[in-house]
Amino acid sequence: MHKTALKLFMIPTVLADDTQDQVLSPGVISAIESLDIFFVENVRTARRFISSLRLGKVIDELTFIELNKDTPEAETYDALKRLTRDAGVISEAGCPGIADPGAVAVNLAHQLGIQVVPLVGPSSILLALMASGLSGQSFAFHGYLPIDKVQRKKMIQTLERESRQRQQTQLFMETPFRNNQLLDTLLETCQPDTMLSIAADITAATEFLKTMPVRNWKSNKPDLHKRPVIFSIG
Template sequence: MNEPGIAIYMIPTILAEDTQERVIGPQIREAISRLDVFFVENVRTARRFISSLKLGKVIDNLTFIELTKDTPESITWEALKNLRQDAGIISEAGCPGVADPGAAAVQIAHQLGLKVVPLVGPSSILLALMASGTSGQSFAFHGYLPIDKALRKKAIQTLERDARQKQQTQIFMETPFRNNQLLEAVLETCMPDTLVCIACNVTAADEMIKTRTVKSWKANLPDLHKKPTIFIIG
């Protein structure tokens, strides 16, 4: 059993290269300075991120425990149960526990009675919502839509209907190399006056966040290929 008072810190990382000076706050620097054990979605990304903060930590002395969508629950359970010190959870990009495997570890942490402390940092989903101008009073995030064309079309129709009828903002995404196909499907499926926000390369120097009608996007099709993008129907 863990000793009382052991805490798991949910540590956000950067969304775009070389943005740590701007988007990583003092709270995250403090936490990483203090911790030596990290549950991480991607070891290479996490090591590089910690190095980039220039906190004087010797990366080779740190313990990284992989936590991907394929990590068996029993492995994470054992690792958390045997913790004798505070640890961090770091996602591949953005905030752990949101659209990533971190939530599974946190659920176990609550069962083990560990303290869970979320730290403030960049989330492309939240930043896109803030800048979209669509309703932030009621919203839903759906992750990835189906790849199958017919099913995807049906999913988009449901999102558009919920956005209008429930006044609920609909947020979704796609793997970056399929962004253009998803955008095409959205513009083909939705009504001309439906508002679509495209939030592309959020926090990067070439960040583009625009909300326009379907009709207006059709006349000015952006190239989203391989660029991390959040889509919003408002």
Template sequence: MNSSALSLFLIPTVLAENTSENVLSPQIKDVITNLDCFFAEDIRTARRFISSLRLGKVIDQITFFELNKNTDPAETKQQLKNLNQNAGIISEAGCPGVADPGAVAVRLAHDLGINVVPLVGPSSILLALMASGMSGQSFAFNGYLPIDKTERKKAIQHLELQARNQTQIFMETPFRNNQLMDAILESCQPGTSLCVASNLTAPDEFVKTYSIRQWRNNKPDLHKIPTIFIIG
């Protein structure tokens, strides 16, 4: 099959367990049903995700290619070159290519003339922005902030300055959320607005926007809870 006739589908996954019926469109299940080749950030998680949809697919008959931050782009390029069928990219959570290593395969697919087909699904970044009440006209996603305390403080203060004209979005590894929250409360001015969006789409979803002053009196426990932070 010609690479120009092939398609690479960008397949969103759930942000919280047992929510697929509420957050995934029927199109996603239809696409997965008709694919037998996937690029996945974590193959074990991808296999479990497909199994949970109960599509009648035999998991052991599906081809999986690992695609994470440690994957050599040359390896992914060769795998895409060798495709003789449509394939999908499955993120660990949310949308492929958005704060996600799947972007590497997408860029390579464009270079190789493979059609790229994004599918609708949950993005924690956009859901948090929607719920924050902050400006969505101009915003920036900054990924992870430095771990070093001094550098992290400088980064937070820089984002606070930038937030005067542009909403600033960032995140942290869940087990370091509380340390980041403490750093934000110590580094920012009392009147600065901060949105904390945790466990989005889950039954215990938590989304609040308060001033730093208010957060200092109502600090949540965010340990090991997937969270997006927004300064505006």
């Protein structure tokens, strides 16, 4: 089979438990129905996700190929090269290829002439931006901020400056158990009139989305401990 006839589907998953019936597009469901080979960030989560869709697929007959940050690129390359059927990429949460190792598989797929097909599903970054009211004409996502406290403050100041100079919304995140500390650092570092948007538990029943000037957040701090959050300033 000629490689150019093969497709690699980028398959979004859920951001919050039990939301699959609300947030997945029909394209995602039909791709999962038609495939039996998946590159996945975590095999256990991927199995559970596919089971949750109740498509009648026999999970034990599916092939899962691990693709996480420790997977050697050569291993993914070989697996793609050996493909004789279409395959999918599924990450831990949200859209594969965004803030996860899925982009490696896509990069290699382009090199091998495999057609990449992105499917519509939830992205916490995009949903946070849509709900922020901050500029969606120009925006940047930076992933995790530096862990070192001094470097972190410097980075926040840089992002605040760029958001003003470029009128560009700056989005970033933190490991959920350190969200409250990041919020404290933001509130003590940013100018009082800088707009800060907090998007927590996106798509869940506990979803919290709010944008206010930094000065207003100081006396209204939400508890963000262990909740997935996207922060934006603009």
